[in-house]
Amino acid sequence: MRADRLLSLLLLLQNRGRMTAPQLAAELEVSVRTVYRDIEALGAAGVPVRAERGPEGGYRLMEGYRTRLTGLTDAEAGSLFLAGLPGPAKDLGLGAVLASARLKVEAALPDEPAGQARRVQERFHLDAPAWFRDADPVPHLRRIARAVWEGRVLRTHYRRWRGEVHREVCPLGLVLKGGIWYLVALAEDAVRTYRVSRFVTVEETGGTFARPAGFDLGAYWARSSQRMEAALRQQTALLRLSPRGQKLLPMQFGAAGRQALDGAGPPDAEGWVEVELPVESEAVAVGDLLRLGPEAEVLGPAGLRQAVAHVVGVLAERYAGTS
Numbered sequence: 001m002r003a004d005r006l007l008s009l010l011l012l013l014q015n016r017g018r019m020t021a022p023q024l025a026a027e028l029e030v031s032v033r034t035v036y037r038d039i040e041a042l043g044a045a046g047v048p049v050r051a052e053r054g055p056e057g058g059y060r061l062m063e064g065y066r067t068r069l070t071g072l073t074d075a076e077a078g079s080l081f082l083a084g085l086p087g088p089a090k091d092l093g094l095g096a097v098l099a100s101a102r103l104k105v106e107a108a109l110p111d112e113p114a115g116q117a118r119r120v121q122e123r124f125h126l127d128a129p130a131w132f133r134d135a136d137p138v139p140h141l142r143r144i145a146r147a148v149w150e151g152r153v154l155r156t157h158y159r160r161w162r163g164e165v166h167r168e169v170c171p172l173g174l175v176l177k178g179g180i181w182y183l184v185a186l187a188e189d190a191v192r193t194y195r196v197s198r199f200v201t202v203e204e205t206g207g208t209f210a211r212p213a214g215f216d217l218g219a220y221w222a223r224s225s226q227r228m229e230a231a232l233r234q235q236t237a238l239l240r241l242s243p244r245g246q247k248l249l250p251m252q253f254g255a256a257g258r259q260a261l262d263g264a265g266p267p268d269a270e271g272w273v274e275v276e277l278p279v280e281s282e283a284v285a286v287g288d289l290l291r292l293g294p295e296a297e298v299l300g301p302a303g304l305r306q307a308v309a310h311v312v313g314v315l316a317e318r319y320a321g322t323s
Contacts, residue, residue, distance in 0.1 A: 005030070009038050010047060013061045020058040136197035138181050143202050147171045148183075153207040157200040164200070170209040173217035184217060191215075193224055237279045237289065238300040243271040245295030252291050253277065274299065282307055 005028055012019060012027055021039075025032045039059060042049050048062035147154050148171040158165050169185035174196075176182075181196040186209070239260075241249060246264075249257035260275040267273050279285035286307050289298060298305045 006038055006041060006045075009035070010042060010061075013049065013059060014065075018052065018056075018058040018060040024059070136180055136195070138196045140199045140202040141174075141181055141196055143204075144171060144183055144196060144199070145174060147204060148174055151208050151211060153205045153209055154185075155203050155205050156194075157202075158194060159198045159200055168205060169194070172211065172215060175217070175221050184220060186212065191220060235279050235282070235285065235301070235304070237277045237285060237298060237304055239275050239277055239289070239292075240272055240297040240299055241275060241292075242295045245292055246273060248292055248295055249275070249277070252288070279304075286311055 008028060009024060012024060019027075021032045021035045024035045028035070030038075039049055039051075048065050050060050050062055052058060052060065144154065146152070151170075153168055153170055155168050156166070158167065167187050169183075169187040169192075171183055171185045172191065173184045174181060175184060175193075183194045183196055183199075185192060185194060191212075239245075241264075246261060249261060251257070253260070256278055260277040261273075264273040264275045279288065282304055285304060289296060289304075289308060290311065298308045
């Protein structure tokens with residue numbers, strides 16, 4: 001591990017020029033004292049590292065020195081597919097591996113492409129999780145990821161909405177959707193999807209499995225997502241929306257809200273329009289639609305309108321008389 005760190009330190013100095021000990025320590029996730037020892041080790045190995053004192057000081061390589069020790073390990077090459085997702089890469093235990101791989105790729109590039117790569121990194125950043133949502137705790141993610149990679153059978157204890165289940169699964173792949181990790185696995189002769197945060201325990205059985213021929217993780221996920229959307233949105237609500245409600249609808253309901261507005265009827269004298277919006281079950285739809293507040297009126301179906309009216313009545317009674 002120290003050899004990998006020394007190479008990473010060397011590539012940092014080569015790619016970025018002068019760096020201070022605290023900067024190097026932050027990049028390598030070690031202490032400043034460790035950086036001092038590693039600098040001494042590089043010097044003893046014949047690497048021409050120069051120390052410069054003063055406010056603008058730091059460490060740099062002698063002018064013109066470059067190393068060509070930039071070969072990627074198997075793990076580093078695989079981690080490059082997560083290059084735009086440093087948070088998830090760290091969740092999978094690949095944070096340091098990914099950082100090392102990026103340094104090696106940068107060092108192997110000619111000056112102009114390397115500079116362009118650095119500018120892209122400085123100017124663009126991908127943050128996968130949605131707003132106002134803390135990441136799920138996923139204590140078993142690394143073990144699951146290892147089993148996915150090595151084709152190992154897992155014995156699991158999983159918490160479902162309908163109760164808990166104990167099951168052996170053959171993990172086929174991991175999916176990160178909106179900041180939430182999902183496991184796609186073969187269990188009881190069917191491919192199923194599991195939310196990683198709901199695994200209570202995960203342990204290897206010691207057995208391995210053969211991956212189904214032709215299984216395509218991306219294609220499976222697309223089909224599964226479409227089925228879930230269709231299963232969830234089985235009802236259509238007829239809404240009347242104010243001008244402000246028309247702005248809120250896509251913010252609250254995403255693509256479904258935008259599509260509903262595209263099919264909206266003509267506005268009335270006050271700018272209100274009628275739209276048809278696919279919604280989930282009545283219990284879920286009531287809470288979702290109440291987020292629009294007084295900017296929306298549910299016109300139908302009658303059962304949904306009555307359910308919203310009931311909740312509004314309960315709230316009005318609860319808050320009546322309060323100042």
